[in-house]
Amino acid sequence: xxxxxxxxxxxxxxxxxxxxxxxxxxxxxxxxxxxxxxxxxxxxxxxxxxxxxxxxxxxxxxxxxxxxxxxxxxxxxxxxxxxxxxxxxxxxxxxxxxxxxxxxxxxxxxxxxxxxxxxxxxxxxxxxxxxxxxxxxxxxxxxxxxxxxxxxxxxxxxxxxxxxxxxxxxxxxxxxxxxxxxxxxxxxxxxxxxxxxxxxxxxxxxxxxxxxxxxxxxxxxxxxxxxxxxxxxxxxxxxxxxxxxxxxxxxxxxxxxxxxxxxxxxxxxxxxxxxxxxxxxxxxx
Numbered sequence: 001x002x003x004x005x006x007x008x009x010x011x012x013x014x015x016x017x018x019x020x021x022x023x024x025x026x027x028x029x030x031x032x033x034x035x036x037x038x039x040x041x042x043x044x045x046x047x048x049x050x051x052x053x054x055x056x057x058x059x060x061x062x063x064x065x066x067x068x069x070x071x072x073x074x075x076x077x078x079x080x081x082x083x084x085x086x087x088x089x090x091x092x093x094x095x096x097x098x099x100x101x102x103x104x105x106x107x108x109x110x111x112x113x114x115x116x117x118x119x120x121x122x123x124x125x126x127x128x129x130x131x132x133x134x135x136x137x138x139x140x141x142x143x144x145x146x147x148x149x150x151x152x153x154x155x156x157x158x159x160x161x162x163x164x165x166x167x168x169x170x171x172x173x174x175x176x177x178x179x180x181x182x183x184x185x186x187x188x189x190x191x192x193x194x195x196x197x198x199x200x201x202x203x204x205x206x207x208x209x210x211x212x213x214x215x216x217x218x219x220x221x222x223x224x225x226x227x228x229x230x231x232x233x234x235x236x237x238x239x240x241x242x243x244x245x246x247x248x249x250x251x252x253x254x255x256x257x258x259x260x261x262x263x264x265x266x267x268x269x270x271x272x273x274x275x276x277x278x279x280x281x282x283x284x285x
Contacts, residue, residue, distance in 0.1 A: 032111040034085045038062050038100065039109040048104055052284055056101045056220040060239055060251055063088065063097070063260045068253045074178055079131050081119040083111075090237045091138070093253040093260060094222050095121050097239070098150070098284055121145055131179040132189040138224050138234035139165055139197045142282060151222065151282045153203065158216045158281055160203035167194040169231030197233065204278040210267040212247040214240075222282040223250065223266065228275045235276060240266065 038059060042048060047058050069087035076082065083096065099117040103109070108117075120126045123133045124144060135141040145151045171191040174180035180187055204226045205214075219242045227235035238252025241262060250263040263269055270276045 032085070034062075035100070035111050035114060036109075039104070042104050043109070048107075052101060052105065053218050053220045055104065056097055056239075056284065057241070059100050059104075060093075060097045060220060061262075063093065063253075064262065066253075066260045068255055068258045068260070070255065073134070079128055079133065079179075081115055081122065081128060083115050083118050088253045088260060090253045090255070091141075094237050094239060097220075098222075101284065102150075120148070121150055130186070131183065132186050132193070136170060136190070137167055137194070137197055138237060139167065139200070139202060140193060142202070142224065142280065143197075143200060145282075149285055151284050153280065154216070154221070154283050155203035155205060155279075155281045158205060158214070159209075160205045160280070163202050163204045163226065163278075165197055165200075165202065165233040167197045167231060167233050169229075170194065172231060202233075202280065204280050206278040207267070207270040207276060210270060210279070212265045212267055213245075214248050214266070217248055217281060218242060218283075220251075220284070222284070223252075224280040224282065225270065226277045226280065228277050234280070235273075238263075240281070 041062075042055075042058070047055050050058070063085070066085070067087050068089060069084075070089045072084050072087055072089065072092065073082060084092065085096065088096065095118060098121065099114055103113050103117050106113075108114075119128065121141070122135060124135060124140075127133060135144055142151070142153060146153055168191075170177060170180070171187055171194055174184065174187050180190070217240050219240060221240045223238050223240050224234045225236045226233065229235060236252070238250050241249045241251040243249055248266045250266045250269045251261075252263060253260045254263065266279070270279070
C-alpha cells in the first residue's frame with residue numbers, strides 16, 4: 001500500500017506515546033511530529049549556523065503546501081497558547097517560523113520550548129490571562145515585539161512614510177468574535193487597546209512605490225500589508241522571498257489558495273487588491 005508523506009506524518013503522530021504530564025500540551029497542539037522532523041533536518045544539514053534570515057527561510061519552506069485554516073486560535077473555550085503545524089493561517093505561519101528559528105538558535109529542540117517561544121510573541125508581555133491578553137491587532141503585535149527586541153521595524157529606514165491607524169473593528173463588531181459574544185466585559189478592554197494603537201506612529205511603504213526589486217529587503221523579512229478597510233490596521237502578513245533575480249516574491253499562508261505558497265512578486269500581489277495600501281517591513285533580531 002502506498003501512502004503519501006503527509007499521511008505518514010499523521011500516522012506517526014497517532015502512534016506517538018504521550019505521557020500523562022504532556023497529554024494536555026499534545027491535546028491542545030498538533031503537528032509536533034513535523035516539528036521534530038524539521039529539527040532533525042536542521043541538525044543534520046547544519047542550519048543552526050546560518051544567519052537568522054537564512055535559517056528562517058529554510059524553516060519557512062518546510063511548510064509549503066500546509067493547509068490554510070483560519071480561526072484555529074479560537075477553538076478552545078479557555079485562552080491557551082495553541083500551536084498547530086499541520087494547519088496555519090497568515091499570522092500563525094510567520095510567528096511559528098520565527099519561534100522555531102529562535103528555539104533552534106537557543107539549542108532547544110523540544111515541542112514544549114516551541115510553545116513557550118510562541119507565547120512570548122503572541123501575548124502581551126508574554127502573559128496569558130484571558131482572550132484580551134492576545135495581541136489581536138498586527139499593529140499591537142509589532143509594537144510589543146519591537147519593544148521586546150524580537151523584531152526591528154525597518155520600514156522607515158527603507159524610505160517608509162508615517163501612518164496613523166484608526167482601529168475599532170473588534171470593539172465595534174463583537175458579534176464576529178465568539179469570545180467577545182460570551183464575555184462582553186472584554187469589549188471595553190479591547191477598546192482601550194485600540195485607543196493605544198491609534199495613539200502610536202507606524203510606518204509603511206505605499207504600494208505604488210513598490211517594485212519587483214526592493215533594495216534593502218532580504219528573504220524572510222516579515223511583510224505586514226496595510227489596509228483601507230475601516231477599523232483595521234493590516235489585512236495580511238507573510239514573508240519576503242528574494243529570488244535569484246533579486247526580485248521580491250511573497251511567501252505566505254494564502255486564504256485564496258488554501259495553503260502555504262510561494263506567490264507572485266510582492267508588488268504584483270498588492271496591485272491585485274484595491275484595499276491593500278502598502279507594507280510594513282519587520283526584521284527578526
